Amino acid sequence: MRKIILLAAFAGALALTGCNDQKTAEAPPPPQELTTAAIGHYCGMNVLEHTGPKGQIILASRKEPIWFSSARDAISFTMLPEEPKDISAIYVSDMAKASDWDKPGTTNWVDARKAFFVVGSRMKGGMGADEAVPFSDKGAAEKFAAENGGRVMAFAEVPKDYVLGATAETTSSVEEGHEGHGTSAAPKDGHAH
Template identity: 35%
Template sequence: MHALLGAGILAVLTLLGGCGNDSRSTQALAPVEIDRSTSCSLDGMLLADYPGPKAQIIYVGKDKPAFFCDTMELINQLHSGEQVRAIQGAYVQDMGKADWNHPEGHWIDAKAAYYVVGSKRHGSMGPTFASFAQEADAASFVQEYGGKVMKFEEIKPGSADLSGGALHDSHM
């Protein structure tokens, strides 16, 4: 009798465990394209007004992403010790395909991207990490603009210096 009751409770708990599950919590949502009104979640800058790769994070339970006007902001956010919200997906633009001065589309997984660190090319906040889907595109970028190719996991916390662009931007 106790075994039957225990099996029944286990079956009910198993069924209840599926209630309220949001399949989005285990799958990354597709990145969202920016438009003329899309602003940075950190500083309110309009993304379309500035050059260089943009980024976005889709948090669990949120339908809209948090946008970043620069890849350094995203990497800083992902490496932040205060980052406790669950993430469904983090995306950057593939600058091997996107136009540097007017980047649109070409979103790739931020943690799978190749980054060029320390190049002469600037983004919206000054020095930036150029993001690429293909290592060969990143290497070509290095030949022209300098820097070093790194994978996401090779970028150390704290190396995304956010003190550059906003402090020296005469357009703001």
């Protein structure tokens, strides 16, 4: 009986070691530094030429990240059915560490799934559209919302219609603290920026 217990404990320890190895192997790839070579996936323009937070998505099937001129565009990529779904990592500019809105930084990234987003603020993203402004720190996000309007929420809470094409009604309901589900499911101009 004692041998069986010892064997079971040994097998359990091996299983846990395997789980830990698997978690290490599945760690997301690190973010890439934003350079002049980064071209926006939707706009086809140099990402550094735009103000506000940026985004990058790393796919399992690609070596280079897919770049976005706004954090909102990076979120939209995850929602659009025609885009690849082999996402290894989603990073957005950490505006808690940004020097200013015009130049949010080239290396200050936060995992989008762990970020706090301010939705419905007065600030516009890289292509002049409404932005989901990301922060690594909830307090910094709350301070930004107090100064610029909007509501703080997690990645999974950002309303699909806000990202894919908010109407004026959607934006105002987000600012008022409602979920913000408007009637528009498509972007205003027919595509995401």
